[in-house]
Amino acid sequence: MLFSLTRRLLFLLPPEVAHDFSMATLDGAQKLGLMRFRPDPIEAPVELMGLRFRNRVGLAAGLDKNADHIGGLEALGFGFLEVGTITPRPQPGNDRPRLFRLPENQALINRMGFNNKGVDHLLEQLDNQPRPGIPIGINIGKNRDTPNHQALTDYRYCLEAVYDVADYVTINLSSPNTPGLRQLQEGQALQGLVNGLMQTRAALADKTDRYVPVLVKVAPDIDPIPLTELADTLLEAGVDGIIATNTTLDRQGVAGIKHANESGGLSGQPLTAKSTDVVQRLRSHIGKQCILIAAGGIVTAKDAVDKVNAGADLVQIYTGLIYQGPSLISQSASALANMPCETRRSPSK
Numbered sequence: 001m002l003f004s005l006t007r008r009l010l011f012l013l014p015p016e017v018a019h020d021f022s023m024a025t026l027d028g029a030q031k032l033g034l035m036r037f038r039p040d041p042i043e044a045p046v047e048l049m050g051l052r053f054r055n056r057v058g059l060a061a062g063l064d065k066n067a068d069h070i071g072g073l074e075a076l077g078f079g080f081l082e083v084g085t086i087t088p089r090p091q092p093g094n095d096r097p098r099l100f101r102l103p104e105n106q107a108l109i110n111r112m113g114f115n116n117k118g119v120d121h122l123l124e125q126l127d128n129q130p131r132p133g134i135p136i137g138i139n140i141g142k143n144r145d146t147p148n149h150q151a152l153t154d155y156r157y158c159l160e161a162v163y164d165v166a167d168y169v170t171i172n173l174s175s176p177n178t179p180g181l182r183q184l185q186e187g188q189a190l191q192g193l194v195n196g197l198m199q200t201r202a203a204l205a206d207k208t209d210r211y212v213p214v215l216v217k218v219a220p221d222i223d224p225i226p227l228t229e230l231a232d233t234l235l236e237a238g239v240d241g242i243i244a245t246n247t248t249l250d251r252q253g254v255a256g257i258k259h260a261n262e263s264g265g266l267s268g269q270p271l272t273a274k275s276t277d278v279v280q281r282l283r284s285h286i287g288k289q290c291i292l293i294a295a296g297g298i299v300t301a302k303d304a305v306d307k308v309n310a311g312a313d314l315v316q317i318y319t320g321l322i323y324q325g326p327s328l329i330s331q332s333a334s335a336l337a338n339m340p341c342e343t344r345r346s347p348s349k
């Protein structure tokens with residue numbers, strides 16, 4: 001009731017202004033101690049990748065790109081947070097408008113283009129805020145002006161920079177808004193990149209005596225055969241998990257809707273089935289070999305349950321939070337609390 005009124009008011013504002021306003025309000029409430037009046041987070045812990053997740057519902061990357069709001073977001077009841085995508089150097093992203101609401105479909109289209117304040121800013125933020133009691137994943141990318149053949153340099157730079165403070169690191173190869181990025185999900189480009197990053201991770205693990213799991217985030221717009229090849233390459237390289245999925249370029253289900261023809265990635269309800277299908281195909285191909293985190297169109301607790309039934313260990317939400325509010329977190333976390341969760345491969349170090 002309260003959220004539906006707040007949402008109506010927020011939706012009178014342009015989407016990015018509403019986002020900034022909501023985050024500022026969250027920070028203010030956190031600083032004033034008002035978040036303690038929120039219901040307690042759902043405690044339904046699971047251990048995966050050597051980490052303890054408070055519950056199985058996390059924040060998907062992109063909402064807190066710079067780790068500016070982790071205290072308030074933790075207080076909303078998430079089981080874990082993924083911040084980023086962060087790039088080595090700050091960059092402004094695409095011109096505005098670059099974020100569009102499709103309320104009839106509980107969907108968003110975004111072409112933000114990795115707007116972020118750069119990895120140094122993120123590290124400062126993590127240093128200056130109290131460490132949250134839940135895992136923090138850091139999602140890394142490459143700068144727009146770095147050509148694909150030099151992508152490894154950017155990803156390696158970020159991996160080395162965040163290694164000490166990340167609970168896990170996500171290699172984002174699937175944003176549709178950085179030209180050519182998704183080509184890194186294919187063939188030799190993928191092999192070279194993930195093998196290089198796994199070597200870097202091994203060296204960092206030796207040096208620090210701490211093993212940080214590395215996951216790769218994939219697009220939903222991949223045909224079945226390339227998807228299994230992608231999974232094989234990731235497993236051979238030794239990644240710990242896959243996040244499926246990022247936003248889609250597909251406009252099925254939104255034809256004729258206002259903003260449907262805007263370029264960028266579509267998220268929310270029109271993505272649900274497509275992304276659950278990717279989770280299911282990945283799980284049936286890889287068996288229990290690695291962690292799967294499902295993101296894409298979770299707008300009800302049932303959608304979260306469907307993702308776990310399809311083979312996900314954990315889930316993440318973004319667009320559902322905008323349309324349903326924070327109650328979606330506790331509802332989903334409660335619904336998943338009693339579902340079996342097999343701890344799959346543990347860290348090798």
Ligand SMILES: Cc1cc2nc3c(=O)[nH]c(=O)nc-3n(C[C@H](O)[C@H](O)[C@H](O)COP(=O)(O)O)c2cc1C
Binds near residue numbers: 172247271318
């Ligand atoms: C405005 C916006 C910005 C996003 N930025 C990122 C990002 O920087 N990195 C990333 O890996 N995913 C990003 N995503 C994708 C989400 O993390 C998520 O994978 C996708 O939206 C599907 O989940 P959803 O339907 O719950 O939103 C973004 C999504 C939105 C809507």
